[in-house]
Amino acid sequence: MKAAVTVHRDFVIAPIDHRLYSSFLEHLGRAVYSGIYEPGHPTADEQGFRRDVMELVKGIDTPYVRYPGGNFVSAYNWEDGVGPREERPVRLDLAWRTRESNQLGTNEFIDWCRKVGTEPMLAVNLGSRGLDAARNFLEYCNHPGGSYWSDLRKKHGWAEPHNVKLWCLGNEMDGPWQVGHMTARQYGKIANETAKAMRAFDPSLELVVCGSSNPDMPTYPQWEADVLDECYDAADHISLHMYFTNYEHNTAEYLAIPERVDRYIVTIGGVIDYIKAKKRSKKQLTISFDEWNVWYHTRLQDKETMAAQDWPEAPPVLEDIYDFEDVLQVGCILNTFIRRSDRVKIACIAQLVNVIAPIMTERGGRAWRQTIYYPLQNASLHGRGKALRLAVDVGTYDASIADDVPYLDVAGVENAEGGVTLFAVNRHQTEALDLSVALEGYAGLRLAEHVLIKHDDLRAKNTADNPDNVVPKAHSGTGVEDGRLAATLPPLSYSMIRLSA
Incomplete structure (x- = not known):
């Protein structure tokens, strides 16, 4: 099957915000305890952080990490996680029915961020608490000293302010499962007042308000319209969340999901524009897609386990083991974010x-x-610069999610040096794609590398005993001649093709 793509250096979608490649840590399962933090581990540093994990995090160069939740934050008292460890209370976490020791809290998390070269994206509790706790938390984190909360931070051993600039105002407040769940109007008013108070401390903060937990919510997309009607000018971003499943093991349907993600982004972009026009505002809000991933391998079993568990501490739950098929999905989702980088400025x-x-x-x-580490790493390391608007001519297929799903999912990025990177997924299950790319407006581009991720078994996984079962490998046969790139993309494969100036 043939696939023709035209890249033109003048056809730019938007500059890509580096925060598109951010991530998320919640006090859930083993994400924190025995994840990033495990005193006594052979690689643990003086603060108890696992050095082996830090090196893997550095490898994906994640710009921001959202913390401490997630559902966890909606009943979290931030004060429990600061001060001497021996004095910190053990609490019952209502979100995940576990016991929280609070041995890692805000100050330690921010120290960890500095060690791995990322920035904190902190969330405030607007479920069980509200404006007062949020403003005190902000003062504790960011004020230099001379006030109650900032002096308390200094007493706890952190003399310098953390200067956290990016804050989430609650989490998934549209969800009936959320502690403190409320209507869109209720939440919009609380978010607006909280934002005003936080901006009274520092008008330069960036604030994220809660959008829909997924596009199947009965309140979507009216939720976004009502929330933004209450707090448009006080916010900077609205969050979207979505997880991707393949319970039926139908590859064609699974790989069509990014078409739905695209519609999700476009729809909320339209809501933003509507409220902006309604309010005659000059401000342009953008989207923070701050929860996304494949999640289905253990989801149903773990849901039953968590409902019955008796408040364990850091239990092994939600530990999906990803396969090669998930590489293709994650690659397509990242491509979607790149193509919608005019709307999506943060993704976790x-x-x-x-x-x-x-x-x-x-x-x-x-x-x-x-397995999914690698498409994320490739996009984070090589997907920064300007997103290019590509013209694509390729065959399509129909799925229940959408008709005319292109067999080639591709995104293009021009980097700061004038080089071009293409991220391409061949969705076709049996046919290779003979890719021809016209490079218009570019002179002297040469092939730097063609990295391919391909495995004959869609269910192939990486494990502790076989960590390199699914890995990127150099792909041959790709070349550039007379301003045209030619490559062959095997069926069901992920490619990163880098062209240097």
Whole structure:
């Protein structure tokens, strides 16, 4: 099957915000305890952070990490996680029916962020608490000193302010499962007042308000319209969440899901524009897609387990083991974010370690990269610059989610040096794609590398004993001549093709 693509250097969608490749850590399962933090582990540093995990996190160069939740944050008292560890209370977490020791809290998390070269994206509790706790939390984190909360931070051993600039105002407040769930109007008013109070402290903060937990919510997309009607000018971003499933093991349907993600983004972009026009506002809100990932491998079993568990501490739950098919899905989703980078400025894969994550660990033992680590790494390292608007001519197929799903899913990025990177997924299950790319407006581009991820078994996984079962490999036969790239993309494969200036 033939696939023709035209790339033109003047056809730019938008600059790509580097925060598109961010991630998420919640006090859930083993994401924190035996994930990033495990005192006594052979690789643990002086603060108890696992050095082996830190190196794997550095490998994907994640710009921001959202913390501490997630559903967890909606009944979380941030004060429980600061001060001397021996004085911190053990609490029952209502979101996941577990016991929280609070041995890792805000200050330690921010220290970890600095060590791995990322920035914190903190969430405030607007479920069981509200404006007052949020403003105190902000003062504790960001004020230099001379006030009650900032001096308390200094007393706890952190003399310098953390200067956290990106804050989430609650989490999934549209969900009936959420502690403190409320209507859109109720939430919009609380978010607006909280934002005003936080901006009274620092008008330069970036604030994310809660959008829909997924596009199947009965309140979607009216939720976004009502929330933004209450707080449009006080916010900077509205969040979207979505997880991707393949319970039926239908590859064609599974790989069509990005078409629905695209509609989700376009729809909420339209809601933003509607409210902006309604309010005669000059401000342009954007989207923070701050929870996304494949999540179905253990979801149903773990739902039953968590409902029956008797408040364990850091139990092994939601530990999906990803396969090669998930590489294709994650590659397509990342391509969708690149193509919609005019709307989506932040995206957080959920989560980072152990819990539906690209990185897995053993308690007291090994750490390794899951299959989905690699498309995320490729996009994060080489998908920064300007998103290019590509013209694509390729065959299509119909799915229940959408008609005319293209067999080639592709995104293009021009980097700061003038090079071009293409991220391409061949969705066809039996045919290779003979790819021809016209490089218009570019002179002297040469092939730097063609990296391919391909496995004959869709269910192939990486494990502690076989960590390199699904990995990127150099692909031959690709070349550039007379301003045209030619390549062959095997069926059901992921490619990154880098062209240097």
